[in-house]
Amino acid sequence: MPDTPDIWTTLKVLTWTTGYLTEKGVENARREAEWLLCAATGLDRVGLYLNFDKPLSGDELATARALVSRRGRREPLQHILGTQEFDGLSFAVTPDVLIPRHDTETLVEQVLLRVPGARSILDIGTGSGCIAVSLAKRLPEAAVTAVDISPDALAVARHNAAQHGTAVEFLQGSLFQPVAGRSFDLIVSNPPYIPSTDLEGLQPEVRNFEPRLALDGGPDGLDAYRQIVADAPQHLTRGGWLLLEVGAGQATDVTVLLAESGFAATIVATDPAGIERVVGGRHGSD
Structure with missing residues (x-):
C-alpha cells in the first residue's frame, strides 16, 4: 500500500x-x-x-x-503465517517442508477405513509430520514411526508432534533405510509425484518456494512409487497395508505396480474433488 x-x-x-x-x-x-x-x-x-x-x-x-x-x-500464505490446518489440527510449516494439502486428508481417512486396528505404522517422507501426527492422534494405540531424508524437515515434524502431544518416532534417512529389518502393519506415504518436466509450469507459490525434493517425481512422476512398492513387502506384516497418495491420472499406473509386487485387494479412493487420490493394497493374506 x-x-x-x-x-x-x-x-x-x-x-x-x-x-x-x-x-x-x-x-x-x-x-x-x-x-x-x-x-x-x-x-x-x-x-x-x-x-x-x-x-x-x-x-x-x-x-x-x-x-x-x-x-x-507469491510467497505462500502458509509460509507468511507460519501454519496450515490439516485434519482439524494446526501445523507449523516452513520452506523446508511441503505445505499440507487438504487432498491428503483422504489418505488419513482411508487408513481409518481400511486399517483402524493397525498397531504399527510407518510414514515415509513425513515432511511436516501432518500424516504421522494426525494418525497418532486418531489411533492412539498405534506406534507411529516417520522417516524423512531432510533433517530440516524432521525438525519441523518433531515440533508439530510435540505441539500436539504425540509420541511419534522420527528417523532420518531415505525411504526404508532407517527401518532396516523392521516391519509394520501399515505403511503410508505421500511421495513426490510431479513429473520433472511439469515443475516449471507449477504455480509460483509451489515452484519457487516449496522444496523441490518433495515435488520432483522423476521423468514420469513415478520414481518414488517404484521404489516404495518394490521394497514395502519386506517391511509389512502379513496382511499389512500399503496406502499411497497419488497425483491426478496416476492411480492406474500405481495400481499396476502394486499388482506386480503381489499386493492383493488393491483399492482406489477419490478426494472431495472426485480425483483418484489414494491407491493401496494388502500384503499377503489376513
Whole structure:
C-alpha cells in the first residue's frame, strides 16, 4: 500500500490489499487479505468487520505492508503465517517442508477405513509430520514411526508432534533405510509425484518456494512409487497395508505396480474433488 500520510482504516487497508493481490494473480484475494490483516492487527475476522472504521497504528500498518509485499511476490500464505490446518489440527510449516494439502486428508481417512486396528505404522517422507501426527492422534494405540531424508524437515515434524502431544518416532534417512529389518502393519506415504518436466509450469507459490525434493517425481512422476512398492513387502506384516497418495491420472499406473509386487485387494479412493487420490493394497493374506 502506498506510503502516504492518509488515514488507513481497517476497511481501506482491506480494500487496497484485495485489489493489489488480485493484480498479482493471487486466488481468493479477499480472503487472503483478511488473513494478512488479522496477522498484522491481532484481530480475528469478526474483529476486522467490527473495526472497519478504526485506523491502523503505525506499527500495524508497517507490519501489514511487509506481509502484503511478501504475498505479492507469491510467497505462500502458509509460509507468511507460519501454519496450515490439516485434519482439524494446526501445523507449523516452513520452506523446508511441503505445505499440507487438504487432498491428503483422504489418505488419513482411508487408513481409518481400511486399517483402524493397525498397531504399527510407518510414514515415509513425513515432511511436516501432518500424516504421522494426525494418525497418532486418531489411533492412539498405534506406534507411529516417520522417516524423512531432510533433517530440516524432521525438525519441523518433531515440533508439530510435540505441539500436539504425540509420541511419534522420527528417523532420518531415505525411504526404508532407517527401518532396516523392521516391519509394520501399515505403511503410508505421500511421495513426490510431479513429473520433472511439469515443475516449471507449477504455480509460483509451489515452484519457487516449496522444496523441490518433495515435488520432483522423476521423468514420469513415478520414481518414488517404484521404489516404495518394490521394497514395502519386506517391511509389512502379513496382511499389512500399503496406502499411497497419488497425483491426478496416476492411480492406474500405481495400481499396476502394486499388482506386480503381489499386493492383493488393491483399492482406489477419490478426494472431495472426485480425483483418484489414494491407491493401496494388502500384503499377503489376513
